Amino acid sequence: MSSDEELMLEFQKGSTEAFTELFQRYAQRLYGFFRRRLAYPTRAEELTQDVFVAVLKGASRYEPRALFRTYLYSIAVRMLMAERRKANREAANASQAAEPAQRAHSETTAWVRDAVGRLETTEREILLLREYEELSYEEIAQVLEIPVNTVRSRLFRARMALRELLEAQRPRTGAA
Amino acid sequence: MEPTTHAFHREEVMAYLDGELAPERAAAAAAHLEQCAECRELAASLRSLSRQMTEWDVGTIPATVEQNVMQAATLQKQGKPPALRQEVRTPGRRGVRWLVWGSALSAAVLLLFLVSIPTLHRSRGSEELATQKATRLSAPPPAAPAVAGSLDKYSSQNRAVRVAPAQRDMKTLSSNALALRKDQAAGAGARAAAETAKQPGPMIVRRASLSLLTKEFDAARASLENLVKAHQGYFGELNVTAPNGAGRTLAATVRVPAGQLDAVLVELRKLGRVEQDNQSADDVTRQYVDLTARLANAREEEKRLVQILQERTGRVSDVLEVEQEIASTRQQIEQMDAERKTLDNQVQYASVDLQITEEYKQSLNTPAPSVGTRLNNAAVEGLRDAADLLIGLVLWLLGSVPSLLVLVALLGWPAWWMVRWVRRRFFPEALAAWR
Numbered sequence: 001m002s003s004d005e006e007l008m009l010e011f012q013k014g015s016t017e018a019f020t021e022l023f024q025r026y027a028q029r030l031y032g033f034f035r036r037r038l039a040y041p042t043r044a045e046e047l048t049q050d051v052f053v054a055v056l057k058g059a060s061r062y063e064p065r066a067l068f069r070t071y072l073y074s075i076a077v078r079m080l081m082a083e084r085r086k087a088n089r090e091a092a093n094a095s096q097a098a099e100p101a102q103r104a105h106s107e108t109t110a111w112v113r114d115a116v117g118r119l120e121t122t123e124r125e126i127l128l129l130r131e132y133e134e135l136s137y138e139e140i141a142q143v144l145e146i147p148v149n150t151v152r153s154r155l156f157r158a159r160m161a162l163r164e165l166l167e168a169q170r171p172r173t174g175a176a
Numbered sequence: 177m178e179p180t181t182h183a184f185h186r187e188e189v190m191a192y193l194d195g196e197l198a199p200e201r202a203a204a205a206a207a208h209l210e211q212c213a214e215c216r217e218l219a220a221s222l223r224s225l226s227r228q229m230t231e232w233d234v235g236t237i238p239a240t241v242e243q244n245v246m247q248a249a250t251l252q253k254q255g256k257p258p259a260l261r262q263e264v265r266t267p268g269r270r271g272v273r274w275l276v277w278g279s280a281l282s283a284a285v286l287l288l289f290l291v292s293i294p295t296l297h298r299s300r301g302s303e304e305l306a307t308q309k310a311t312r313l314s315a316p317p318p319a320a321p322a323v324a325g326s327l328d329k330y331s332s333q334n335r336a337v338r339v340a341p342a343q344r345d346m347k348t349l350s351s352n353a354l355a356l357r358k359d360q361a362a363g364a365g366a367r368a369a370a371e372t373a374k375q376p377g378p379m380i381v382r383r384a385s386l387s388l389l390t391k392e393f394d395a396a397r398a399s400l401e402n403l404v405k406a407h408q409g410y411f412g413e414l415n416v417t418a419p420n421g422a423g424r425t426l427a428a429t430v431r432v433p434a435g436q437l438d439a440v441l442v443e444l445r446k447l448g449r450v451e452q453d454n455q456s457a458d459d460v461t462r463q464y465v466d467l468t469a470r471l472a473n474a475r476e477e478e479k480r481l482v483q484i485l486q487e488r489t490g491r492v493s494d495v496l497e498v499e500q501e502i503a504s505t506r507q508q509i510e511q512m513d514a515e516r517k518t519l520d521n522q523v524q525y526a527s528v529d530l531q532i533t534e535e536y537k538q539s540l541n542t543p544a545p546s547v548g549t550r551l552n553n554a555a556v557e558g559l560r561d562a563a564d565l566l567i568g569l570v571l572w573l574l575g576s577v578p579s580l581l582v583l584v585a586l587l588g589w590p591a592w593w594m595v596r597w598v599r600r601r602f603f604p605e606a607l608a609a610w611r
Binding site for chain 1: 244
């Protein structure tokens with residue numbers, strides 16, 4: 001089984017199969033990345049596409065100095081930041097914007113999502129990158145461009161804060 | 177649980193569970209967890225938290241995403257690069273980002289430098305010129321050439337006569353006196369011609385101008401003084417200036433016997449590097465001969481007048497007129513005598529206008545100030561420069577920002593509109609592909 005970096009180098013040489021394999025490995029994770037951070041599912045889909053299109057466009061400049069997934073999530077984080085800036089501008093321009101059409105979530109999903117939503121922004125990002133994208137501390141530090149020690153200390157703080165929030169908002173039905 | 181009293185910090189327990197500890201430290205942490213109930217509790221809590229987080233379900237990615245991305249990949253392979261809905265900085269473009277920031281930083285440094293230039297000039301422009309003036313250091317000029325003045329003894333008594341000269345009254349002089357003067361004039365002319373014939377050769381006034389540059393200023397000055405003394409010359413004038421931040425300069429007018437001028441110039445040129453060297457000579461022979469003849473005539477006339485005054489008797493008015501004439505003649509004699517002495521001096525002593533400039537050396541110029549003074553000066557200059565920079569920056573902002581804002585407002589919107597138009601005009605299918 002080829003590594004991500006090897007697949008990317010093969011794709012640089014013209015292998016569409018290599019790119020398809022990379023898409024299969026990361027499409028669902030990337031969709032989850034955006035889905036957990038954006039209110040609109042359609043925007044999550046679009047941005048997932050955009051990240052892969054950005055990989056397509058930037059493939060000729062790719063150098064395997066870092067892990068491919070670090071490269072991929074760096075693009076995703078930047079797209080997310082651009083999206084948030086854009087959303088803030090639009091929200092300022094149209095205060096009457098409609099509420100996002102939320103999917104019907106299970107009660108436990110809403111419980112965790114609301115608790116995570118109450119965390120401080122950077123701590124939330126670090127926690128999500130660790131728990132859902134399963135990036136190492138070093139990779140998170142590279143993606144967010146902050147020191148590794150900061151990642152560790154803020155991740156711990158985020159987990160402790162989330163633990164308290166989950167305890168405080170535990171559903172009455174008694175989820176695990 | 178206090179980290180100071182505990183073998184493992186709670187963050188390390190978390191890092192252990194995340195697989196982020198080094199192997200040795202991880203083994204130690206595992207052993208510690210076996211023994212420490214608190215840490216086990218924390219580890220269980222963290223594991224539970226991770227399990228709880230997996231409850232957040234986001235659903236499955238729609239199949240259209242894969243179709244669109246693969247369509248874009250096909251376009252890419254066909255040489256039609258797909259377009260993004262929004263441009264994003266990929267990690268591979270970090271070099272470009274550094275280039276942009278580097279350019280901005282360079283521009284800021286350049287701006288700072290341009291703003292600082294007037295400040296630097298101002299701080300250096302406050303040097304004061306310290307001038308040491310030494311005039312006439314040498315001995316007074318030697319006695320002028322001896323001039324015959326046998327009638328000097330009459331000068332005091334003639335100057336005592338204070339009668340206004342009146343040339344037309346000369347006609348009233350006695351006929352004897354007038355006749356006598358005519359006779360004397362002829363004899364005096366002959367003697368003057370004889371005196372002129374005694375002058376040796378042409379009368380030449382020589383002048384030279386010399387500019388030198390030297391590294392050894394003090395040695396050059398000492399050599400100059402010795403040189404002038406050795407050649408029996410003297411300083412007509414001597415000025416030394418010692419400005420701060422520049423070499424000293426010596427400007428002197430040296431008078432040396434005309435016959436030794438060439439030798440003196442040769443030696444002077446050895447005092448430094450010659451930057452300018454001029455010589456000139458004026459022939460004053462005719463002027464000198466005329467002056468000598470007129471002087472001789474005036475003396476003869478004065479002698480006759482004195483003789484008339486002594487030998488002839490007459491009316492008091494006649495006596496007074498003769499004395500008045502003697503006084504006038506005496507005044508002319510003194511003027512001509514002084515003029516001739518000056519000419520003699522100029523001929524006998526050539527004049528050299530000399531300028532010696534020291535090559536500037538910082539260390540030789542002024543004693544270095546103390547460290548405290550230098551620190552103080554640097555601090556004061558630094559504060560002054562910082563204040564000037566701040567004021568300059570504020571002035572620049574006040575003066576330029578409104579114009580820049582107007583320019584950005586005028587040019588920014590059309591540029592943004594053009595970019596959008598180009599995208600819509602030339603890449604519509606690529607945009608439609610993943611909308």
